[in-house]
Amino acid sequence: MAKKKEYLPKILETGANELEIIDFRMYELLDDGSTYEWILGVNVAKVKEVIFKPDNIVKAPGLPPEAEGMAKIRGQMVPIINLAKWMKIKEPPGAGKYVIVMEFLREIVGVIVHEAKRIRRIRWADIKRPPKSIDEKLGGKVVGVVEIEDNQLLLLLDFEGILDELGMIKIFGMEEVKEIEGVEKKGHFKILILDDSPVARKIIRKILESDGHTVFEAQNGIEALQILHNWLEEAKRTGRDITDYVQLIISDIEMPGMDGLTFTRKVKEDPELSKIPVIINTSLSDRANVDKSKFVGADAHLVKFDAPDLLRLVHKYALTK
Secondary structure (H helix, E strand, O other), rough: OOOOOOOOOHHHOOOEEEEEEEEEEEEOOOOOOEEEEEEEEEEEEHEEEEEEEEOOOOOOOOOOOOOEEEEEOOEEEEEEEEEHHOOOOOOOOOOOEEEEEEEEEEEEEEEEEOEEEEEEEEHHHHOOOOOOOHHHHHHHOOOOOEOOOOHHHEEEHHHHHHHHHHOOOOOOOOHHHHOOOOOOOOOOEEEEEEEOHHHHHHHHHHHHHHHOOOOEEEHHHHHHHHHHHHHHHHHHHHHHOOOOOOOEEEEEOOOOOOOHHHHHHHHOOOOOOOOOOOOEEEEOHHHHHHHHHHHHOOEEEEEEHHHHHHHHHHHHHOOOO
């Protein structure tokens, strides 16, 4: 009897280069009395829930001025950030009724927004670089823009960058980089990292360089594949092997242009590149993303940013010459 073809559940499919975002709005009261509508977005995968603004927000020491305070949500004390304050916009009376509860880099935060509109499904390929004027207005914290109906632009915010700017990002175990229990350090490696977030790349670079490795950076899968193919061409010209140029790849999942899962699949399907180990390093820790990573052939999956765990995987999977 012929073997029945196995189909991957829709949630585990890769290569579609799509994501779902929450479309939310911020309203700015202008000097002439009119109101400007900011159309913003965040990846659904990073959102835990959308709630009404809690009544029990309390002031707490050590928080940045943009924070309203702390609130107990689902039994956990969560910092509440006022996005309007960070954007430096004047709010209309009565705005700020909703809170989007999100998890970034193992940190749970609530962000006060004016309106949560809808969920949109978009293609990574449709995300473009933001106009310079808009990016500058929001402090360089716009990951990309998507054109929606009526020729309007939806801005995807770099919340990791915002939290880092506010001093609310921690690198787990950074103090343990020099001595990692149970790890035999095999050497220093050339490592290519992919992440669309400058903050994430900075953190990963710091962890890896503290351990003595050489780091190359790419913002997405398209850019990383170009780097790899350039190395392949040079290797063929000089009679060398691709592994002389790179011994490990560490890739985020969510990136515009080409996501990390599609990138990993392309690497593992390429006869010349497939020998390079790939670690998926993401803030998305759910089972579905772990399964997706395995399905495309990733060698390992790590929830960022845990410095000892990252370096354990580096020394386990990096190719030794």
